[in-house]
Amino acid sequence: MAAGGFCKLPNGTVVVALNLPSPAADGSAGGTPSGGVRVLVHARNRARALTRLRNLGMRAIYLRGNAAPPTPDEITAVLHHPDGLIWRTAPDNGVTVTELWHPIRALLRRQTAQA
Numbered sequence: 852m853a854a855g856g857f858c859k860l861p862n863g864t865v866v867v868a869l870n871l872p873s874p875a876a877d878g879s880a881g882g883t884p885s886g887g888v889r890v891l892v893h894a895r896n897r898a899r900a901l902t903r904l905r906n907l908g909m910r911a912i913y914l915r916g917n918a919a920p921p922t923p924d925e926i927t928a929v930l931h932h933p934d935g936l937i938w939r940t941a942p943d944n945g946v947t948v949t950e951l952w953h954p955i956r957a958l959l960r961r962q963t964a965q966a
Contacts (some may be wrong), residue, residue, distance in 0.1 A: 856920030857897055867900040867914060867927055868921035869893045877925045886943055888958065890962060891925055893935035907955065927950050 855869035864892035869890045871919055899915060904912045921929070929952075937952040 854919050855914050856917040857900075857914065857927060858920050860926075864893060864895055864927045865897055866926050868893070868899055868919060868925060869904075869912065869914065870919060871909070871912070887941040887942040888938045889925075890938045890955070891921060891929040891936070891952075893929045893932075905913060 855867065856865045857865050859865050869892075870887055871890055872887050883908055890904065892903055894903060900925040901912055901914060932952070933955065934954055934956075936955040938958050939950045939952050940957055
């Protein structure tokens with residue numbers, strides 16, 4: 852189960868943030884984070900956000916609770932991305948990440964390049 856949370860926007864849509872283990876948790880892929888990734892999804896509701904991730908092949912994704920909701924900066928980042936689906940390295944022990952956000956295709960491309 853992934854840690855994460857959501858934020859309902861004034862227009863009725865939601866932004867869901869999930870901390871997931873990296874697809875390359877063994878660190879074998881060059882440049883792929885070994886600790887994990889933080890994924891942001893903009894959708895009509897929580898169920899659709901999770902469905903978008905499941906349709907990309909991330910099958911065992913569930914959101915229970917609201918322990919790690921998206922920050923205002925994360926909400927702005929996902930709202931300004933055309934796909935509404937982005938990721939970056941998950942923060943480790945409260946350490947601020949200065950990495951830019953990546954489109955989800957970049958994460959999936961790295962995952963398929965390993966196989």
